[in-house]
Amino acid sequence: MVAVDLLNGRLKLRHLVLVVVIAEQGSVLRAAEHLHLAQPAVTRALRELEQIVGAELFTRGPRGVRPTLFGDAFIEHARTVLAELRRAQERITGLARGDVGTVTIGTLLAGSNVLLPRAIAALKESRPGITVIVQEATFDTQVPRLLDGEIDLILGRLSPLGDEPALRQVSLYSEPVRLVARKDHPAHQALGLKLSDLLAYPWVLPLQQTSLWQELERVFAEEGLSLPANRVECTSILTVRSLLHDTDMVAALPELVATSDLALRTLPLPLTSIRRAVGVTLPARRPPTPSAQLMLDHLQAQASAIMPS
Structure with missing residues (x-):
């Protein structure tokens, strides 16, 4: 050759x-x-x-x-x-x-149900000609597409970047993770509820390659427990909500996801060791397009309104 x-x-x-x-x-x-x-x-x-x-x-x-x-x-x-x-x-x-373009957003669970819809609504009000494309997947799946230019930004819980120089992150707010079940779930009636008690019920867990899975695994290990064997692994908020509404399943969800659904109630078991920044991941070596920058501006403005510092 x-x-x-x-x-x-x-x-x-x-x-x-x-x-x-x-x-x-x-x-x-x-x-x-x-x-x-x-x-x-x-x-x-x-x-x-x-x-x-x-x-x-x-x-x-x-x-x-x-x-x-x-x-x-x-x-x-x-x-x-x-x-x-x-x-x-x-x-x-x-x-x-200044009024046309496309912005493609990769979403994770956190930020997708309250922050993102509000930011999109604000963007469309000011720039109706901008097309917004939202695609849901895990962080690891979205990063190569972000670097290739197929998506403009990733919104969700910020994962550690380590020594990855090709990415940068913008923190928007910090949000705890809460254990959640439907409002008439029998676990709400239990006295002195412990994490081990919840193993009697099926769970909805995030996918194994997510950072939340690893954090939940540590929480269970600290109690001498393994993650629930009776589980569904899922990151689709629509599927997770349907499972929680219709079954006795338990899930660990970002607080805004948990509290914005009137059919759900948080369980009195705080996950104090799991509290992560919600934010945006961007390519470090490529500036945002005008449409992506407008989306980022609206995300920052709406995050300040949701979680004022």
Whole structure:
């Protein structure tokens, strides 16, 4: 394999679009249909790109194509370049008009039921032309998409970044986590309720890869207990609420989630060791787009109103 110069003018933007679409479609034919091109034209363009790169980017098979090791590397960078170009377009448009654009928010459980809806409502009132996209997933799942430019920010409980230089965080407020059950749950009638008593009931727990899972595991360990074996693991607030409303399940939820639902009551077992900042995680090396900055401004304003310092 010879040395490759991708800056000699041969590599075109259409090559980047092409390779990403082929990877997403898994087939040259489907990619051609998606791009409204003839299949031979797409095949020629892919061969041209592979000559420029100096390596095969896809392996061909009876069921389509799959990226090679070189293809995976090139596609990752192509997606980043295209994301940056979309951001450049939005920034120019936003600077010119100040009232259009898109902001994509990755949400975790904390902040999603009170803070985010209020901030979105305030943003839409002042900038109705901005489209807001909300996507829910775990923090670990969202970080690569944040770094690739597919989402603009992550809202939720702030996880330790360690020595990760590619991310930065903005703290909005601190919120305790409370144990919650439906308001007529039998545990509310128990005298001298202990954590061990709640093992008699099923639980809704966060996913194992979340920091809240690890913190709950420590809380139980301090009492000489293991996490409940009878459990559902879930981070969808709609599913968690339905399970709590309709069953004897118990859950550990951010206080604002717990207290904003009149069908739920907190249990008298404070989790004093679990209190975390709710905030926003952003790329450290990429400034927010105008739309994302407006969203961040509204999140900060609404957080101050919800949890005044």
